[in-house]
Amino acid sequence: MDERRQRFERLVLPHLDAAHNLARWLSRASVDAEDIVQEAMLRAYRAFDGFRGEDAKPWLLAIVRNCHFTAADKKKRHRSEPLPDQGATELPAGGPDPEGIAIGAAEMRRLNEAIATLPTEFREVLILREMEDMSYREIAAATSAPIGTIMSRLARARALLRQNYLGKESA
């Protein structure tokens, strides 16, 4: 394998799960998420010569995001596709005993639905912050938005969850 491929494999491929998770939460449909990831990895590979640095995660996730929005636009224009399976949830593979899943499943579903119904621009910053553990700066890099915007979107996302999921007064 040549050096470029090796570098791509070392720097980019470890973020495949993050790419898929973001695509899945953005598109809210598992089939779409796989298409988005495949397209994004291809684009990332083509653009890889222009990538500098060691942390490819924000860079890759920016590409995933673009692929999602391109696909969503196309879909909107055609209007023939079914609506995304909003709110549908899949239990992650593995996990504890079946009984434990049964107890936790209702709670998981409620939380997943609360996140899935957030407006996209709020949902994505929340996913990047809480699931990918990215800093404001990294999220800003991935979404091409200023840090101040990231902070206010994150605050809006959380205010909505506080209201809809925790059942607290609107912030």
Next chain:
Amino acid sequence: MACEQALQVQAYVDGELDAFGAAALEKHLESCAECTSLRNDLETLKSNIRGAASYYRANPVLEQRVRTTLGLSGQSARRGRNRRPFWLGAASGALAAALAASLVAALWLPSAQQIAPDVVSAHVRSLMDDRLVDIPSSNHHVVRPWFAGRADISPPADDFAKEGFALAGGRIDYVHGERAAVLVYRHGAHIVNVFVWRDDGAARAGENTLNGYHLIAWKKGNLFFCAVSDMAEAELGQLTKLIREKSSD
């Protein structure tokens, strides 16, 4: 949110404030009920999302397809993301207790017993050596960064003084052939050492008692925790529950 500090509270919960900013915000929290309530809710949301929301990993078929398309090697060297199991972080109250009980039963395997003697002797050594803490502080914005530079992990280091378990500080120790980050808590006259390693998959969660010392071990993310103390099992359970559920990740 009426209080103009709301975004600062969020930045605090997200670990985006420096030590100075965090101290100022903590001072503000003392006098602002609104921000305190916001902080509590943000922390609840954080731990629930990290613990209970779905994380959609790429399946191996997709990975293989990507590898084939790009002409990469067929071998997956990708390390699995350590998915925090939902029953550790999120669940609260009775649900958590029920899940924790089944979890302990399910994961209790002999290998946790193997590290027990080493952990207990490290605990005893720490009490005798007069080298309990290398960094005496109850501020997680001090303790946590201190670890980051010395161990290759940065475990959550939260003070639970309000709940009766004051964070005394942190220490680096060498246990079971590995460098561990150690969180030190005081509960009355009792000392609790919480050893934290990067989880290599070998050690298992569980509980044990050795020479009168109780041990509780669990995993979170890619970290493996083992708490040890001479205090009652129930009290140690209380602290480990706090660390599992209330830590500022």
